[in-house]
Amino acid sequence: MANSAGPMLPNYEYEQALKIEIGEHLGDVETSMVCGVDEVGRGPLAGPVVAAAVILDPENIPDGLNDSKKLTQKRREALFDIIHEHAIAVCIAEASVSEIDEINILQASMLAMRRAVDGLSIKPQGALVDGNRDPDLGDLRTKTLVKGDAKSLSIAAASIIAKVFRDRLMAGLDxxxxxxxxxxxxxxxxxxxxxxxxxxxxxxxHRRSFKPIRDILDEE
Structure with a gap:
């Protein structure tokens, strides 16, 4: 938790609150699991949008988790491996450039999030989702959090995983x-x-549905 001398850092309180909510519904708080979900790559003109879902082990949460944008590349790279090592489950998913062009970037982002959650090796009962839109995760109890990567440790972990993966992917395309x-x-x-x-x-x-790309294609 933050104090008056430092900035607010993400914590595990939103996960605990959602677990209690799920437990009251299912009758079992102890075994309920919550994943954090985030995506990266809505704004670029090229490449897929990437989402990640992470179920942290509350007894073994890596130190230094934060909004990926607030971390150095070196720290993100290190945490990418640490999260994979210590988390209960991690899944990365994409929506392709053709899917972005076909269904629009917002719907493609929601699709990537659903794929990430669906691909987890262990099925959670709830999800904390960055932003203000629910990606429709079926029977999972979901809570959206604006700027969630700066509030929830699970979303922060997902933001790091998605960011590092996409940066590596774009480096490969480069x-x-x-x-x-x-x-x-x-x-x-x-x-x-x-x-x-x-x-x-x-x-x-390139995403041909994005205006700068459409403008160039129109000039050709």
Missing amino acids: RIEPAYGWVQNAGYGVPKHLDALKLVGVSVH
Whole structure:
């Protein structure tokens, strides 16, 4: 918990509250499990949107979990491995560029979240979801949390897993399509990326439904 001398840090209180809520419904608080769910990659012009779901072990929560955007790359990379080692279950899922273009980025983000939760090796009874939209996780009891990656340890863990995985994925695509600078910009529309689009055109990894890409295609 934060004090007056430091910033607010994520904690396990939202997980405990949801477990109690589930336990009152099912009659068993001790064995109920809650996952944290987050996604990364709504804004980029290229690459898939990636979601992660994580069930933390409340007796073995890694130190230093926080909103992935507040951590250095080196710290995120280290925590990626630590979370996988100590969590009860972790799953990473994607929605592809073609799915983004077909159903829109919001629905693709919800789809990736559902896939991440569905892919967990152990089925939780509840989920804490970053943001203000419920991805419709079936019979799971869900709670949405705006800026949840800065409030819930489970969502913070999911944000780290999703961020590191997607950054690595975009670095791999950069080796195939080096002109766009994806290893540095992860597909976001920074000047180098936009300049490369004008010079070399649109790749198969670009989201053709996004306006900057549509504008370039219209000019071709």
